[in-house]
Amino acid sequence: MSKIGEQLKELKDGTRYSFKGTFQHNGLKSTDYIDKMGNTRYQPTFMLTDIYQIDTDGKEHYVADHLWMNLTKLFLKYGWLEKGDLVQFDGKVVEYMTQRKNDFKIERPSKVIITRSEVTLPHTGSLKKLSKKLTYKIDLTLKQEISCYPSLA
Known part of the structure; x- marks a missing residue:
């Protein structure tokens, strides 16, 4: 296991911690769900780099070089993330x-x-205010991602 894996492993105690990272880009991951038409469903994701755990006193500890997270409504409430967003x-x-x-x-x-x-x-x-704009951007991103993988298109 890498040193970074070890750093995250030390925080695997059920406690909630504060973290921060820099947004890089969106992506997709396949899910185990297959719809009625036999198509695999994909979950929108995003990648953060330079992940730090923040102590209650504000001190930062480097824990990972990158991290993938699900792109959920919680993040979409801020609009579409841009490269470099903290x-x-x-x-x-x-x-x-x-x-x-x-x-x-x-x-x-x-x-x-x-x-x-x-x-x-x-x-x-x-999300009602953003839904059309975000849906369009997510659809466009998904189409671009899938076109990069001929087996998914």
């Missing part, structure tokens, strides 16, 4: 099994704060 949130470290090894991820995010160009973004409070 994403801060609370979450729990959990262990999961990949095809090759055990790994760690941060799940159940809460208390999200997005900072862009040193300005904290307000959340809309309602």
